[in-house]
Amino acid sequence: MGCGRVGASLAEQLEDSGHSVAVVDQNPDAFRRLPADFGGRRVTALGFDRDALTQAGIEEAHAFAAVSNGDNSNIIAARVAREVFGVGNVVARIYDPRRAEVYSRLGIPTVATVRWTADQVLRRMMPMGAFSEYQDPSSAVSLVRCDVNPGWVGEEIERIESAARARVAYLTRHGKGRVPERRAVVQENDTVHLMVPTDRIGAVQRILERAPGPEAEED
Structure with a gap:
């Protein structure tokens, strides 16, 4: 869910690895970031809409990644994927590190974008x-x-x-x-x-x- 730079790159890498991929984004223009030969599904809708997720094939999904630019949308979509559709492998990108810690304790793996980036930069400096x-x-x-x-x-x-x-x-x-x-x-x-x-x-x-x-x- 989310076809920004991260979502498009993730979709491309997964497809190159032989996986079938579906991408959900409410902005149809976002799909332009996908490679021209991308063979997966493109679903224009809110990423936590149940009908849209069903259309994307979530009932058969092995994993779900919520990587839009909104913390709330990502965590709602991740919870719907896990709690409603029973997807076992779910991860959400979260910008606010305090939220990331809370959701990790709830059992939803998160990537805290801002803190991770800052830590990586500092690590390379000293x-x-x-x-x-x-x-x-x-x-x-x-x-x-x-x-x-x-x-x-x-x-x-x-x-x-x-x-x-x-x-x-x-x-x-x-x-x-x-x-x-x-x-x-x-x-x-x-x-x-x-x-x-x-x-x-x-x-x-x-x-x-x-x-x-x-x-x-x-x-």
């Missing part, structure tokens, strides 16, 4: 310690990107996991993500992404910002 990249809907588990002391270079993934009591989800090396074996070693300039309990993010960062050794591990 080291900032642990940076949360994703939280599960209950906010109990987070995927975080951590600043790692250079002393960890050459250490095995297994040792990082043991010291931090966290799981290394993947590494970014030379701009490309990779899932490492537990006996693989950290290389210079690697970025380490870990799955951790949200309430332990600070503790994990404190461990990894120090060089490895007995004092770097938790009791």
